Amino acid sequence: MTMQKSEAIVSVADAPAQLEGLLELMRRHDVVVTQEDGVHVGHFPSGQAHLSASAERVEMRIEAPDMTALNAIKLELTGSLTYVYGQELNIDWSGGTDVRTPLPKLCVLTVQSVEQLTPHMRRITFSGDNLIRFAENSNLHMRLAFPDGAVDLPLPMVNGRGRVVWPEGAKMPVLRKYTVRKVDLESGTVAVDFVLHDDAGPGSRFAAAARPGDVIAMIGPGGLTAAAADWLLLAGDETALPAIGRILEGLPPTARGVAFIEVAGPSEEQPLVRPDGFDVKWLHRNGAASGTTALLIEAIRAADFPAEGSVFVWAAAEFEAFRSIRTHLRKERGLSADRQLVVAYWRKGSTEDEMGKAH
Ligand SMILES: Cc1cc2nc3c(=O)[nH]c(=O)nc-3n(C[C@H](O)[C@H](O)[C@H](O)COP(=O)(O)OP(=O)(O)OC[C@H]3O[C@@H](n4cnc5c(N)ncnc54)[C@H](O)[C@@H]3O)c2cc1C
Incomplete structure (x- = not known):
């Protein structure tokens, strides 16, 4: 099989510490990390990343069977290294930077039912495809994308720079963080409990008005749960x-x-x-x-x-x-x-x- 490849060299202060943080985050995201000749190898579901650091540079070489998988690894590494570093990074991936592929972690959700749990808490059950990764209890959170106004929800893609991009001229959806309350893989549904709060923003406004058939999107999962303890x-x-x-x-x-x-x-x-x-x-x-x-x-x-x-x-x-x-x-x-x-x-x-x- 011909593998698609790309690499990036990122100049950062204290690169070995940034690389350690990146590896730690990858492990937390269930990426197995091994070592080969002093280089760390991250085994993603559909490809590999070879990662090393000198004093002021993190080097990343990645390969995957197709551009969708390659862009998914770029997205993961770009986002995680930026998160670890704590500020915006200019990561210049080689090759294929114009290729746009579907966002790997996005699910389109359709409202199936709305239940008022308590006066200020609404449970909305959505139907969606490919919910399996949200069923793991270790990742509790995700982002919901709400259409901004009465427009269809534009769907984001990943570009070859490992960044999320939106269709030209799209009215950007508004993103809010929520918790996956329940996933039922048999019925293909996910439940989210929304607080209906004062000074309502797009999230609580959507929940207050939601009707079966309304469409939003879910991106994730992410975020950690409580660790085991006595x-x-x-x-x-x-x-x-x-x-x-x-x-x-x-x-x-x-x-x-x-x-x-x-x-x-x-x-x-x-x-x-x-x-x-x-x-x-x-x-x-x-x-x-x-x-x-x-x-x-x-x-x-x-x-x-x-x-x-x-x-x-x-x-x-x-x-x-x-x-x-x-x-x-x-x-x-x-x-x-x-x-x-x-x-x-x-x-x-x-x-x-x-x-x-x-x-
Ligand atoms: C990881 C994570 C998981 C979360 N999970 C959930 C969840 O499962 N369910 C849930 O309902 N929320 C959850 N939240 C909180 C939710 O993201 C915020 O309350 C968010 O601000 C709601 O967006 P909005 O569009 O309704 O309001 P915004 O547009 O963000 O804010 C509008 C106004 O409302 C105020 N506001 C926001 N939240 C509240 C509140 N709870 N009470 C009173 N005033 C408020 C703001 O201060 C602001 O003045 C979560 C947040 C995080 C970070």
Whole structure:
């Protein structure tokens, strides 16, 4: 078989450390990494990447059986190295830079049904193809692409630079991050729980008006779940409730821990399937606006962490809550970075795009 090939040399400060970060991210994305003559080899589902670093350069040589597979590897490496480096990188892949191929991680979704779980939480079940990679509990998140206004959803492609591109003149969809709440491979459906929040943006507006037959797209999956531990602490507001629900459902029956979930009040509580040794404690805002209370950090501060055994804390909430939880875990509990995953899911007064730009 003739293989398609491409390579890129990227100048970055402290290249060996950037390469280590890239390899770590690849492993987390289930890419097997081996070594051949001092070069790291990433075995992607449909091709290979040979990766090495000198003091200030990361070198990447990739090969795959066709351009779709080659572009998929470019997309993965370009996105991951940029993420690890923390700023935009100019990655100049050789050859085939004009070739556009379908975005590998995109699924077109059609609304099948809408269910009001609680006054401010809507479950939308979508039908879609190729959902198998979203069924893995280790990757909880994805991006949804909503059409901007009353237009058909334009579908993005990947170009030979490993970047996502849109059809010429397309009215770009708006992207928002959400959690895969449930996947049913037999019926080919995926459920997403949307918070209907004040100051509605494109995501919550779509959910409030969704009707069977509406079409959006899903890109992913990505994002990590809680790591295994003898005792788990899960914490979050209603935007994290879908993730907490899914994490709890995926735990072994012997799992122990506590989940603190902040919601507006008792009417927003949901029945959650969970192991017997897991407590769920609902924290009510009692009239306070979301994103304005200290309920989560107060509950975490007061929690008794077990003296023996391993601990993992997974938390996601509004930015200020995220910040206070992260600081508490690091400074007051002394929890190491590999024993916690604390994320800001939204920021009061900022849309998701504005929040992304601010970081
Ligand atoms: C990894 C990840 C997974 C997520 N999973 C889910 C999920 O499964 N379900 C879900 O509903 N959300 C989830 N979120 C949060 C969701 O992405 C944000 O709430 C997002 O801002 C919603 O987009 P929007 O278009 O409705 O509002 P935007 O256009 O982003 O914002 C419009 C306004 O609404 C405010 N706002 C945004 N969210 C809230 C809120 N929850 N309460 C009050 N005001 C708000 C903003 O501050 C802004 O002022 C997740 C976020 C991340 C990062």
